[in-house]
Amino acid sequence: MQHYKTIVIAGAGVFGTAMAERLSWNTTNTVILWSIEEEVVDDINKNHRNTKYFPTHFLNTSIRATTDKQIFRHADCILLVIPSKVIVPFTEEIKSLTKSSCMVINLAKGMSDDGAFITEQIPFSHTASMKGPTFAIEVLHGLPSSFTFGGKREDYEVFKHEVLKDTGLYLDYTSDIRSVELMSILKNMYAIAIGLVSGRFNSPNVDFLIYTKAVGEMRRFLSLFECDTETIFCYCGLGDLGLTSLNDLSRNRTLGLLMGKGFSIENSGGSATVIEGSRTVKLMGEMTREKGVADSFPLVQALYRIMYEGASLNDYMASVFA
Template sequence: MALATIPYAASPLLTPHCRRKVHSVISCQIDIVKAKQAPESTPSPAKLRIKIAGAWDALMRWSQRKSSYVSTSRRSSEAWAGVRKVVVFGGGSFGTAMGSILALQKSELEVVLLLRDEQLSSDINVKHMNSKYLQGCSLPHNVRATTNVAEAISGAQYAVHAVPVQSSRAFLHGIKDVLPPTTPLLCVSKGLEVTTGSMMSELIPSALGRCQPVVFLSGPSFAKEVLEKQPTGLVAASTDLQLANTVQALLSSPAMRVNTTSDVVGIETCGALKNVLAIGAGIIQGLGLGQNALAAFIVQGCSEIRYLVEAQGGKASTINGLGGIGDICLTCYGSLSRNRSVGVRLGQGEQLQDILASSSQVAEGVATAAVVVLLARRFRVSLPVLTGIAQILEGNISCEEAVNEIMGLPQIQGEA
C-alpha cells in the first residue's frame, strides 16, 4: 500500500511542503511493513524449552476444560446403561477383535459371535481363543460363539456387522426377519459389492428391505493390535450423529479414541479404495522399486480417492483424517495388511489364484478393484493408478507393464 502512493509524492501538482509530508508518511508506512516482516529472533535453548512447556500446559488446560463439560466416563456410563448383550455377525479377525473390545468395556455384558463354522464356534467356546484368525490372542470371559441365528440376535441391543462385503447381502437377507428394525448396526465391513457396485450404506437397506440404524466404523486398526489394547484411533460415520456419538461413548477407552462424522460417503469410499491401493503398494514392494516409488504411488492414489469422494458428494477433507490417510498408510505400509501381502506376492511373480487359495482370510481389495473402474466411468473421474491395479488383477497386463504405463502418463503442470 505504501509503495503504491510513491508516484503521487513526486507529482508536480504538490507543493514542496506537501511533498515532505507525503514522503514522511511513506517512510513510516515502509518502516511498519518492514517491522511486520522482520522474523523473530530464535530464542535460546533454555527459553525454547520454556515456550514448549508453556504450549503443552496450555493444551492440557484446554483439554481439561473441554472434558469438564461432560466427562468421558459419564458419557460412557450413560451409553452403556441398559445394554446387556451385543451380537457380532462374523467370526473373522476384526469381528472377533471388536466383540472383545466391547466385552472389556462392561464385564457383565454378553457378547455373542454368530458364525457359520461349527468347529470354530466350539473351539472359541472351549479355548476362549479364535485359533483360526487370531492365534495366540485370548478372548474375554464374556465372549462366546454360536451358529444359531435366533439365539445370537435375541435380546441384543447392538449388532456389529463384520461379514465380508461380498457375502453381506445374502447374510442380511437371511436374518432380516429375526433382526429387529430398531437394532443399531455397527458396520466394520469395507468394500464395494461386485455385482451391483454398492457400498455397504446402500447394500444394508437393500438387503434388509428397510432402513436400519447404522454407524460405519473405519480407521487405521489391525485386529491383532486392537485386541491387544494397543492405542488406536477410529472414526464413526453416520447420518445420525446422535447415534455416532453414542457409539463413540461405547467404544472410547484409554486405548481407543473415536471421532465422529456425518460423511458416510467419504468414509466408505476411502475404506473401500484403500484396500485396492494397498495391493498396488504391495506390488511396488514386491517388485523392489524402492521407497521413492512407493511414496509417489500412495500420494497419487490418495488424490484419486479424493476425486472419487468429491464426485459422489463426499467431503474432500475426509481423506485427511483417520478414515482416509490414516487407514491408507496403515494398509499400504503395515506388515499385517492382507491386501498389501497379496500385492507383494503378485510383484514377486506369484499367480493371483494361487495367492487367494493359500489364504484363509479375505482380501477385499481384489473384488473391489473391478468395481472401482465402473465407478470411475459413472462419475467421469480419471483413476489411472487404481485402474492399473484392476488391470493387473484381471490378468490383462503384468505388474511391470502397469508401472511402465503409469510412469509414461503425461506429467502434471501447475500442481504440487
C-alpha cells in the same frame, strides 16, 4: 448412571473375535459372538479361546458365543463382521428379529455384488459404517486403535461414550456414511498399487510418490461419488490407506509385492485376497472408463491393464510414473 448394552457381533473370525475382546473391557457391555462355525462357538464357550483363529490367546471369560440367530432379538447393537457379499441377505434374514432401536454397524470392507454400498441396502433405521487403520492382532492385544464412525450423530455419541468406554478404541466422525464405505473399498486397491512399486524398488521415496498419487485419486473418487471429500483426512482415509499400503501385515500390499517381484497372479477367484482386490480394480477401472474420466485415475487404469489386459510390469511402472 451406567447404561448396559448387549452387543452381538455377527462373525467370530479374526476381526470379530478381536472386537469382542476389546468391547468386553467395558464391563457394562454384554458381548456375544454369533457364528455358523459350531466348533468355534464350543471353543469360546468351553475354553474361552478361539483356537481356529488365535491359537495362543485366551479371551475374556465374559464373552459368550452362539449359532442361534434368536440372539439378535436381544441386541442393542449389532456389529457386522461377516463377508461383504453375504451381508445384505443376512440382514434381511435377521431384520424381523431385531428391535427397532437396534444400531447396526457395518465393519466389513467391500461392495455388494451389484457394486452398491452395503449400508444403503441393509434394512435398518439405525445404520452406520465403522472403518479405520486396525489390524486385528493389534486390536486383540489391546493396542490403542481407531475408526471413523459414519452415520447419525446421536448413534455416534451413544457408541462412543457408552459402548467404547474403557476399551482403548477411538473414533472420529462424519455424517457421510457413503464416504466411509468408499474409503474402505478403495484403500485395498491402492495398497496393491503401492505394493507393486515396493516389490520392484524397495524404496521409501517411490512408495510415498505413489502414496501421494493414491491420496489424490481417492479424493477424486469421493467427488465422483458425490461424497464429502474431507473424509480423506479421517482415520478411514489417510489412516487406513497408510496402514494397508505400507505395512507388510497387509494382505493387499503383499499381493502387490508379489506382482512387483514378477510373480504371476491368477484372477480366477481361488483366493479371497485376490477376489476382493481384483473386484475393486475391475469395478473402478471399468466405471471410470464408462464415465469418461479414466485419465484422472492413472493408477487405477495401470492396475486394470496389468491385471486384466495383459500389460507388463514395465508397462505398469511407465504408467504410474508418468
